[in-house]
Amino acid sequence: MTITVATWNINGVKARIEALTRWLEECGPDIVGLQEIKSVDEGFPREDIERLGYNVATHGQKGFNGVALLSKRPLEDVVERLPGDDGDEHARWIEGTISTETGALRVVSLYLPNGNPVGTEKFPYKISWMDRMLERAEALLGDDTPVALVGDYNVIPMPGDARHPERWVDDALFQPESRSRHRALQNLGFVDAQRAVDDADGIYTFWDYQAGAWQKNNGIRIDHIMLSPLAADALEGVSVEKHTRGWQKPSDHVPVVASLDL
């Protein structure tokens, strides 16, 4: 049976509830990882989403960051922290498992640190966070359950993932240290779902609000669905929901959806 798993950096769930519910009704994904909900758990518009038939698990934070999982099936074994640094209070990680008639899928919604500006403490925080992510990703491979690591990675993996790669060479999203760790995730066995189904350049998931980036198609691909080998074997297709960027009051990111025959 086909399970659709999606990721969307919503850039403020309360400001975006109209677009979010519109897209959930239109697309009907089985499970969605949200990032940048910018809300505490108590402020999350849970009822508006539950009304559409979704279970909701949130890991919120005041003001910024914050991740969530929305699932038509019950969410089991929810974990809200990335291990490796008990002092890290940023809400950037939530994982949960859904059961299907034929098995299960473990889904992580992750919001990887931006890391800018390079040269401040923000960049080593990003890199050490990625090292922690790699540790957790490797541990998840030890289970029999297929895994989907979905989210805003804040990494431009390849030059072809940016309209103007030369403009990003000094940016944390395109640093060799960021890109090599994204490759390390693939070397563990995780597959970039988008590249697996279509290796074309020029497929973007983010367009800045500034300087007419959307109108000029000055975009980057930084929202990724990374699949463990068992999940990648089930991959049927990927959709970048580009049309949502043209809606009223859009997020600067668009959803990415993978279909898995599990």
Place this chain on the structure above:
DNA sequence: ATGCCGTTTCGTAAACGA
């Protein structure tokens, strides 16, 4: 380009984002 735009906060300017 210390710019552009958008969301959030014990707000009315500043932090954060990419």
